[in-house]
Amino acid sequence: MDATVLGAWVATGLTLFIFSFLYKDNPLFKLAEHLYVGVSVGYTIVKAYDTVIVHLIIKPIFEQGQISLLIPVAIGLLMLTRYMPKAAWMSRYAFAFIVGLGSGLAIPRTISSFILKQVEDTVRPLLSQAGEGVTFSMSLLNPASNLNAIIILIGVSSVLFYFFFSIEHSGPGKVVARTGIVFLMIAFGAAFGYTVMARMSLLIGRLTDLIEFSDASYGHPTLWLLIVTVAALVLLARRRQQEPPAAP
């Protein structure tokens, strides 16, 4: 059997097994779920071993004589001492190195990218200067318009106020906090809308494959495996009905 055809049968079968969960939890779903976890972990381990251990450590050290690589290897090995209680203290040096290096690299860059740049973008001029006069652009569709700058300013200020709990949200403060909630709800709604779109895209992807694999060139795996899945679900349901009720 051709590898592509075999792949089509496996993909179709696993997709239908996973979809069978929409009807009820069943052993076919469990089989596909466990296979997915096992295959992804196995693939990751093999790839990581081949790339890191073989290509980045063993080959450069033994074939190219890059002895300096023994330093990161030693630091990495120190981490494994966590599994030996008497030598576990040595792993702290490796963790200290990684935490220190990681923080040093990430903190300045993150502050620059996510705080300073975003603050800079939030406090845009509320009015624009054109020639000698001052203008105000009203376009909601233009992200750089003055109207949008005002909306963003109101949104950011009110949401920040909403999360400021040192003052009771009453009187004018209540209005500002409520405005913040409205902005938060709009943001959550947009995020949820995109999430629905993403999930539907995944469904479209699987159904597109099922339609493609229903072709005669693959041997109609969609049709045959759909029959097998439905038959298996019916058999499982009947067997469950015949089982004696569990003792109280």
Add this chain to the structure above:
Amino acid sequence: MAFAERMLKIDRRIIFLVIGLCTLLPLLYPVGLPIKISPEVRSVYDYMESLPERSVFLLSIDFDPASKPELHPQAIALLRHAFRKDLRVVAMTLWVSGTGMADQLLTQVAKEMGKENGKDYVFLGWSPGGTAVIINMGQDLYTAFPSDYGGKPTKGIPVLEGVHSLKDVAYAISLGAGNPGVEAWYVFGKDKYKFELGGGCTGVIAPGLYPLLRSGQINGLIGGLRGAAEYESLIGQKGRAVAGMDAQSATHAAIIVLVAICNIFYFSLRSMARG
């Protein structure tokens, strides 16, 4: 039991069936609804168009098969565009679980466009370290990737001629399904090494990337299957994303109707309980 109450307690499998049919029927009988190009997708396309021939285009395929339906069509459309523009394509991944898929898609599109490995494109594969790989590439690309995916030493590969680090990249796009992805490429790449960056992402993370787009931290964004369909329309090669748009619109319409109906039933039930 009132009709509204019965409807609110409806078996959820009926809703699954409705959504399934709304997705399946447009896939079997496409209508061809129009696709409007958004400014963020057009920005990516326009920038690619503006690049001179043999410019270096870096595509970081930062996703695995779990996000394939959304990001695979984006990658295919971008690669087709890059190869048609005769750009030098340097592909890589920061996700170890996406390595095989990335290699397969690059090889497939390159073969379709008649491009040669090593001369027109190279797949660097995956290197451990996540975001540290980006920093490493910014200093020296050959230290981060001493060999390509096939094990060939990267030094001396014709497509990498004149490329020493990320500073020599004309345009980079990260197709990200999470972390490391577009944000990591901005924080540890563009912000430090000053190259132009675009993004492609799954629908779930798109809202979180819009602030980067507005502030100019990324010059364009292809969001989800919808973004892929827009890009396919722009390059004039309609593929799986465009084919899925009718189904996407139908399911969205079905969900909007279901949400509206549920609200009507909920409020009518509440008013009945009060009255």
